[in-house]
Amino acid sequence: MEVMVYTLHAFSTDSNGGNPAGVVLEADLLKQQDMQTIAHMIGFSETAFIQTSSIADFKIQYFTPNAEVDLCGHATIAAFYVMAYQQKISQGTYTLECKAGLLQVTVEGNHHIFLSQALPTFYDQPNREDIIQSLHISVEELDQRLPIEIASTGLKDILVPIKNLEILHNITPDFDLISQLSKKYQVIGFHLFTLDTKNEMIAACRNFAPLYDIPEESATGTSCGALACYLYKHKFISDQAAIHPLAFSQGHSMNQPSTIISRLSIKQGKIEQIEVGGTASNIQQRFVII
Numbered sequence: 001m002e003v004m005v006y007t008l009h010a011f012s013t014d015s016n017g018g019n020p021a022g023v024v025l026e027a028d029l030l031k032q033q034d035m036q037t038i039a040h041m042i043g044f045s046e047t048a049f050i051q052t053s054s055i056a057d058f059k060i061q062y063f064t065p066n067a068e069v070d071l072c073g074h075a076t077i078a079a080f081y082v083m084a085y086q087q088k089i090s091q092g093t094y095t096l097e098c099k100a101g102l103l104q105v106t107v108e109g110n111h112h113i114f115l116s117q118a119l120p121t122f123y124d125q126p127n128r129e130d131i132i133q134s135l136h137i138s139v140e141e142l143d144q145r146l147p148i149e150i151a152s153t154g155l156k157d158i159l160v161p162i163k164n165l166e167i168l169h170n171i172t173p174d175f176d177l178i179s180q181l182s183k184k185y186q187v188i189g190f191h192l193f194t195l196d197t198k199n200e201m202i203a204a205c206r207n208f209a210p211l212y213d214i215p216e217e218s219a220t221g222t223s224c225g226a227l228a229c230y231l232y233k234h235k236f237i238s239d240q241a242a243i244h245p246l247a248f249s250q251g252h253s254m255n256q257p258s259t260i261i262s263r264l265s266i267k268q269g270k271i272e273q274i275e276v277g278g279t280a281s282n283i284q285q286r287f288v289i290i
């Protein structure tokens with residue numbers, strides 16, 4: 001069977017940036033193993049398979065090269081960008097069924113796509129010594145104002161505050177140890193960030209998910225959504241600042257600069273909605289035979 005896969009870069013800052021994803025538009029006839037095989041052949045961190053749904057406008061399943069995951073922010077942006085690009089959908093809000101639950105996706109002007117995420121959940125803080133050992137850094141290279149903490153708006157990640165931009169970019173992680181710790185703490189991976197951005201960005205980020213065959217990812221929407229909630233919780237984003245879109249940079253250490261936008265809706269000091277979005281570029285077609 002020949003299957004057409006769209007490939008494109010979501011959250012791209014320019015034509016060289018963003019996070020590559022695969023998108024299959026009509027995947028209803030594909031079996032689980034077919035989808036896994038296609039994702040492995042495409043080789044991107046995630047490939048999205050769009051299907052019909054009895055409870056939502058669309059259903060999407062997400063596969064890394066070696067496993068299915070509940071949700072992927074950048075692959076969702078890519079999937080809805082392709083549908084908008086192909087004029088299968090217009091501006092508006094759509095419901096999405098996925099393993100993380102029933103979510104909303106909004107298509108705005110210039111093909112900007114925003115994905116609603118689950119309200120944040122925070123978990124016990126992992127052992128700090130485990131984390132710094134896996135990153136080959138010292139305690140002094142952490143941002144001491146903030147804790148290392150597990151957070152989720154759909155996928156669990158360990159959020160690691162780093163003191164400054166230079167330290168963040170120079171980190172050379174121990175991927176085997178990060179994989180072990182990801183299993184231990186039942187998370188997708190580590191999302192490192194620094195508030196030392198020297199520009200309009202809220203934070204600069206790096207994301208490591210070697211347990212899922214993603215040594216480093218250039219744009220991670222779900223993680224940046226969780227990070228926005230974490231920063232609000234710890235009062236590093238004020239109610240006034242949360243009125244505006246919150247921009248996060250990622251991928252610079254990979255020469256794939258990306259911009260992820262988070263939007264928080266706050267009422268009486270509580271997060272009522274979290275959205276993550278951006279745009280995409282470099283759309284192409286590939287055919288794979290399974």
